[in-house]
Amino acid sequence: MGGSNGRFTVVEAEVLEAEHILKLASGDMAAVKIPSLLPAPLCLQTLRALDRLPREPYDIVRVHPPIVHFGPVLNDHRTESGVAPRYWRVAESSQEAWRSTGLSPDPMVVARHALDSAWGSESKEATVEGRPAFAGVIREINHGTLIHNDNIMREFGVSVLDQRVVAQLAFNVYLSVGATGGATTVWRRKWRPSDEANRIRYGHADVVVADALAVTVAPLSGDALLFNSEHYHAVRPIVSGRRVSLAFFIGMTSTDGLIVWS
Numbered sequence: 001m002g003g004s005n006g007r008f009t010v011v012e013a014e015v016l017e018a019e020h021i022l023k024l025a026s027g028d029m030a031a032v033k034i035p036s037l038l039p040a041p042l043c044l045q046t047l048r049a050l051d052r053l054p055r056e057p058y059d060i061v062r063v064h065p066p067i068v069h070f071g072p073v074l075n076d077h078r079t080e081s082g083v084a085p086r087y088w089r090v091a092e093s094s095q096e097a098w099r100s101t102g103l104s105p106d107p108m109v110v111a112r113h114a115l116d117s118a119w120g121s122e123s124k125e126a127t128v129e130g131r132p133a134f135a136g137v138i139r140e141i142n143h144g145t146l147i148h149n150d151n152i153m154r155e156f157g158v159s160v161l162d163q164r165v166v167a168q169l170a171f172n173v174y175l176s177v178g179a180t181g182g183a184t185t186v187w188r189r190k191w192r193p194s195d196e197a198n199r200i201r202y203g204h205a206d207v208v209v210a211d212a213l214a215v216t217v218a219p220l221s222g223d224a225l226l227f228n229s230e231h232y233h234a235v236r237p238i239v240s241g242r243r244v245s246l247a248f249f250i251g252m253t254s255t256d257g258l259i260v261w262s
Helices: 018-026 040-050 085-100 107-119 152-156 193-198
Strands: 008-012 031-034 068-070 137-140 165-177 184-190 214-217 224-228 231-235 243-253 258-261
Touching: 008 214, 018 031, 018 107, 018 165, 018 224, 018 243, 031 214, 040 107, 040 165, 040 243, 107 165, 107 243, 107 258, 152 165, 184 224, 224 231
Parallel strands: 008 031
Antiparallel strands: 031 224, 068 137, 137 243, 165 224, 165 243, 184 214, 184 231, 243 258
């Protein structure tokens, strides 16, 4: 058992279980940490492969402190009518680049296997008008993030996915965590319309979580961390080194299936 605050807890588990997913979705648990989901040699191999892959910074106007990433994120290609055509081009090229690394085992496959084994059925890629979304963005977050949350239904304002999502979780696997710093804090607080008065670019000012319960967890390289992305969360800066993670969202659907996307 990790840090706790009432029923809002961080649980450390050798194996992910369906109960963990359900409690995260309901808000009865803050996060689940799975130690050493990826072995150290695979983390190192993936980092070396990443340095050969095309990466780019997010738009500095919207995302500051700066974050560099490989692979597209649906929300970054949002338009008034849905998803920008460029998303599909980047998704295809990113998938081809990822396959070219020849990583074995594939870290994304390892993460999906842990998820599928817990749920007892195979997760599927989320689809947009029948087209599978990219899952498995890799981000280097050395300077921390703003306090923010992620909810695809609210971000798009429409049901952009073909599937109906009733709960959204985040799955992060850490390839490198830096020497010190880089911890993730999750608050037991979801977005409210009044929060927009305190918006800062993609996130919000600290005041929105001033009275909320919070937990902080500092994963090690190879660890996986799952939490409800609809809760406000933030990453602290690291002092030295690199903080690199493989990330995707999990959607619990109205038919009790699980879908994934980034």
